[in-house]
Amino acid sequence: MTCQPFSVVPEKGFFDHKKFFSLLDQKREGTIMIQLKQLSKTYGSKHKQTVALSDINVTIDRGEIFGIIGHSGAGKSTLLRSINLLERPTAGEVWIGDTNLTALSDVDLQGQRRKIGMIFQHFNLLSSATIFDNIAFPLRLVRTPKAEVEQKVDNLLKLVGLEEHRNKYPSQLSGGQKQRVGIARALANDPEVLLCDEATSALDPQTTQSILRLLLDINKQFGITIVLITHEMHVIQTICDTVAVIHDGRIVEQGPVTEVFLKPQHAVTRDFIREENESAELLDRLIASLPSNDHTEVVKINFLGTSTYQPILSEAVQATGVSFAILQGTIATMKDTPYGQLIVRFEGDKEAIAKTYEMLRTQVHELEVIG
Amino acid sequence: MILLSTGFDFSKIYWSEIWTATWDTLRMLFFSGIFTFIIGLPIGILLFMTARGNSVWSRMLYRVISFIVNILRSVPFVILMISIIPLTKLIVGTSIGVLGSIPPLVLAAAPFFARLVETSLREVDRGVIEAAEAMGASKGQIVGKVLLPESMPSLIAGITITIVTLVSYTAMSGLIGGGGLGDLAIRYGYQRYEMEIMVVAVILMIIIVQLIQVLGDILVKRFSRK
Known part of the structure; x- marks a missing residue:
């Protein structure tokens, strides 16, 4: 199996990148x-x-x-x-x-x-050749036997879902279909x-x-x-x-x-x-407009991995008695890794807030005080 | 009808001479066309490839070929034809007749065709050439599998233009005894005031040009995929 760091779901909602990558570094030779x-x-x-x-x-x-x-x-x-x-x-x-x-x-x-296969923004297919011939192009460059070309190209057509367009010309396809042809062509030589x-x-x-x-x-x-x-x-x-x-x-x-x-x-x-995140500017203005005093603090909390879906924040504030308001929040995935980012305004006495941070820090990916 | 009313007498026409001349013209076109293609195509490809090359040598080669092509293209055909008579004799053994007209025709048309080929190849999408390079295609494969197929309609159009140009060149080759329809038109029409034969010869040349153009257009359409 090849190494794909982020298909690995971190255990217990905790993911130490530094440790993970130093481990990876040791295994790196040959990869x-x-x-x-x-x-x-x-x-x-x-x-x-x-x-x-x-x-x-x-x-x-x-x-x-x-x-x-x-x-x-x-x-x-x-x-x-x-x-x-x-x-x-x-x-x-x-x-x-x-x-x-x-x-x-x-x-x-x-x-x-x-x-090394390559695909392009403008597809760069041969306009004078059919879809089949386009995909067969790299195989014919190395004089692949005809039967093998047929079989390989048909497999690739199936892979990219263009079987019925086999004998069409690129000008008859949509942009997405042309890129699929480009991908099939790039994969032809394995x-x-x-x-x-x-x-x-x-x-x-x-x-x-x-x-x-x-x-x-x-x-x-x-x-x-x-x-x-x-x-x-x-x-x-x-x-x-x-x-x-x-x-x-x-x-x-x-x-x-x-x-x-x-x-x-x-x-x-x-x-x-x-x-990507147009609301960042909005947030800056929002934070600036809120009254700030000794009893409030705004923090940015990053979640990564399965911790994203855990009730970590509510558990922490229940324990410390701090109240909070979420100013902004995103939950999405990066490739296969779930992540979340919350901008939270805590209100309570200083020690309680500090204790809340302490609790959160053990479970979330990152916590940063921003205001 | 108009011609008849202007006093032409078509009974005076020597049809057998006209058919011989037509046949000569067609033979001149055929052979000069083939040799023009055989010589002009590689020169055109060479012009294109050397112009894109990165090395000093390739740019130098481009300038040399380009210079020769320009010279041949700037000499009027009549003068070129007369000035290379010794060379023509050397190559085909004679400077008159159908055979003697072919070297000057090729020498005049091949550089012209080479430029048309170069222009056609330049129209091929650079991205497609890049894609072929990325797939590990050699220079020869890029020419044979990318450049020529991709520019086919444009190349056919170029061949058509070249052959039509050759039709008018063959007419001039009559001046040095080349034979053909142009020769016939000049001898009878200009030198003996027998306008009827000149008119018929010109009409036949118009028909030949039309046929070539129609055939060329059909082929261009047949090979167009855009």
């Missing part, structure tokens, strides 16, 4: 799929250089779904393309498994690229890695969800490592295990999605999360 070492890329002549990427260090585990988020022009597309060397980095190394791609000859690189270049950016919200679900299925079913770039936080939240935030060609933050999402460190990350 690394992709490594980008000190990657940088500059364009242009000596006189006028544009830096697209600088000092990128990324390690992606086998079977992981790794998301790269950034605004347009941040360098995420260049970064994704340097994984299969469609864009050659100016410096640094790209390792896939035990192979240093940057050191390969053109012919060897072509061979390695066959093990790749270990799937690169997704803004794969859902040209699709409507419902189609986006169905494509994301398909990607998640593929990841679980075949253990394929997926690297995706996007500018939408909800894509990261829906399927990714790990996220890297890229800004001005640098990775400004990376870590488990749950960690980064609940406790963003960098301003850019906060922006992305704020875009």
Whole structure:
């Protein structure tokens, strides 16, 4: 079984990331799929250089779904393309498994690229070929016997649910269907890695969800490592295990999605999360408008894992006699992990409030006093 | 009817000469068309591939081929035809007749066709080429399995335009004894004032051009998938 940190449901509502990941680190040998070492890329002549990427260090585990988020022009597309060397980095190394791609000859690189599937924002299907022929394309590049091509393509058509469109041309399909063809084509050579270049950016919200679900299925079913770039936080939240935030060609933050999402460190990350959660600004205004005194305090409580669904807050206040009002709350899931965030205003005497915190801290993921 | 009323006398026409000339024109078109395709297509592909190449050598190669193509395209056909007579003799052994007209026709039309091929290939979606590269396709596979199939309708349109251009070139080759309908029209119409034959020859050339264009349009439609 491949390692998927966040399909693990933490026990007793308590989840210690640091411990978990240090354990994981020990087991890491042999589970690394992709490594980008000190990657940088500059364009242009000596006189006028544009830096697209600088000092990128990324390690992606086998079977992981790794998301790269950034605004347009941040360098995420260049970064994704340097994984299969469609864009050659100016410096640094790209390792896939035990192979240093940057050191390969053109012919060897072509061979390695066959093990890396890729899907695109605009699908990039051959308009002159049928759906069948499009999916068969990578197989025919390596002269796969005809019977095997037939069988494989039919299986892939079934996997992506497009059997009845076998002999149609791409122009006859909808955007979501075209992306399914793209996915089937990318899987034809049984790749270990799937690169997704803004794969859902040209699709409507419902189609986006169905494509994301398909990607998640593929990841679980075949253990394929997926690297995706996007500018939408909800894509990261829906399927990714790990996220890297890229800004001005640098990775400004990376870590488990749950960690980064609940406790963003960098301003850019906060922006992305704020875009998802429009009410953040509203909350700031609300807190400012409330009278504050020695007997009130506003806290942000993050729940993670099954603790999200436990009556932790009410049990704590019953014990300490503090009263509370919920100013804002979200409960959702990140990939398979439930999480919740409550903004709570406690009212009571100082010691009781402190005692409440103490009790809560043992059970919730995080508690932060914000006002 | 209009022609008859202007005093033309169609009884004076030598039909056997007209059929011979038509046949010559068709043969010239056929052979020069084939050689233009065989030579122009790879040059067009080379122009496209070298223009996108990253290395210094490929950009240099592009400039050289592009320069030669431009030169051949800027020389008027009549002058090109006369100036390469020694070369024509060297290649086919004669500079007159159907055979002697083919080298100059090809030399004039191939660079023209090569440019049309280059333009057609540029219209292929870059993303599709990138996808093929990402799947590990070699340069040859990208040409054979992506560029040519994807630009097929546009290439057929290019071939049609080239053959129509060749029709007017074959007419000029009459000047150096190339034979064909154009030759007939000039000899009878211009030199002997027998307008009837010139009119018939021109009408036949119009019919040939129309047929080529209609056939080309049908094929373009047949191969279009967008």
